[in-house]
Amino acid sequence: MTATTLDAVPAASARTRPTPAPIPFRRVLEVELRKMFDTRSGFWLMASIVIASAIATVVTVTLGDRGSLTFDSFAASVGSPMSIVLPIIGVLAVTSEWSQRTALTTFTLVPGRGRVILAKLVNVLMVGVVSMLIALGVGALGNLVNAAITGDDPVWDIAASTFAQIVLANELGMLLGFALGLLMRSSPAAIVGYFVVNLVLPGLSGALAASQEWWADNAGWFDINQTRFLLFDSTLTGQEWTQLAVTSLIWIGLPFAIGLRLVMRSEVK
């Protein structure tokens, strides 16, 4: 057996051609957006936003006390399914790459993993805003239909600033889902994680506040839900805004930073 170096092999003339242009970010953005819609599960997740809004509106008109329904009633009923669906979209945008192992192809076509994650983040936030606008539109339609049935003038009692706060609250929910997705890189784990943070922790925090006076006074600095939920129906004080920023940093910023670091360095198999 002989083992000689391959360098001795005469090489065929290499094809000479121009170096391709770098992939523009716009293209990564477009592809990542497409990937959110192009599977049955992805499509129906997106469609569920419109469907849930429509169902919530119809239920409100049929079962609500029509005389007292205002735009705010519709916003509230459309908003609650939204606050569940949107964070799941945030989670899955990241985790599906690992759960379905598409990361292998994604990161060989775009080796800059940070660019892919940024594109996903921008798309998630965009989907959040568009979904909220759709919800607003469906809710407004419900309000008009209701007014037509009762014969009263429709009541438009949501200020632009209130709507902006609700959008912010939902975007923060999506960011939390996105950050947990980066951290766990597994769809079931990240979704469970999200609901633990969102549904289990408030109960624990409440129980703690009932027995611990210090926690009752200061929970706002640690409990993201407490301040985030305020966004849905009240005007925040300066201190509450600060608390929102601090808790967002702890609950969203920190897992995001750790998750991003893991994604950038981890081995993709």
Place this chain on the structure above:
Amino acid sequence: MITVHSLTKKYGGFTAVDDVSFTAHPGRVTGFLGPNGAGKSTTMRIMVGLTDPGSGDARILGHRFADLPDPGREVGVLLDASAQHAGRTGREILTIAARTMGLPRTRVDAMLERVSLTPEEAGRRVRNYSLGMRQRLGIATALLGDPEVLILDEPANGLDPAGIRWMRDLLRGFADDGGTVLLSSHLLHEIEVIADDLVVIGNGRIVAHGTKDELLAGAGTLVRAAHGPTLAAALHADGITATATTGGAVLAEADLAHVGRVAFEAGIPLIELRPADGAGLEEMFLALTAESQRDSAIELEGAVA
């Protein structure tokens, strides 16, 4: 051109890739051969930036993979044909890749045709694909950007004999056009029919590399009788190094005439007498990778076929 230089990758105390260096040249199909777990896939993942190298480096067309401006246009990669979203159609998977590389839609149809996936099959979701169809789709994705280099991990897995022949012709054509092909396999037969050059790896270390012809030269003679050990003993008695393998076969390090004469003189009727091409490579492969062998039977089917 792929240049791998002193690549080492450790996981804790385990060395998966140990000081691996080799070059895959344009115009050649380089076979990356080794038993399961020898470090082939890890080496390939490092080449395309999916795994960080511990030390050493891998360059493709003179660049680190991460520095390629639009990698799909220069390097076609297929590491795992099953690593696709089961809910996407084959056509959609190609479309996503084409969009990422900024290629026109017509390129998708051209590639589907190139790998013989019908429009009806391309419209099916990948969860309903056989492994062979996934491999074809993976090859289509790799060829999509009209790359200069192909890096394929076990691309013949799941292909039927006709599929393997198709793959061989395709890769031959790609290399003849001046392209560089690196493909891995744990099956000797597969790689023997496709590759020009061989890099054999065992336990993370390169145990042999060279052109296929060089590695096959001196492989000796394969001779078969009813009882192998008797024949081997007769050859030994005449000073010929001979090893009995399976089914009465003996691998002898002597030319055909010499072996035939010894058998005749010993009065042993022969069933088969031929140059030991594949069997020689197989012996080499088995011997070189003996320590890392999990199940030698797996490797046998390659040479017997």
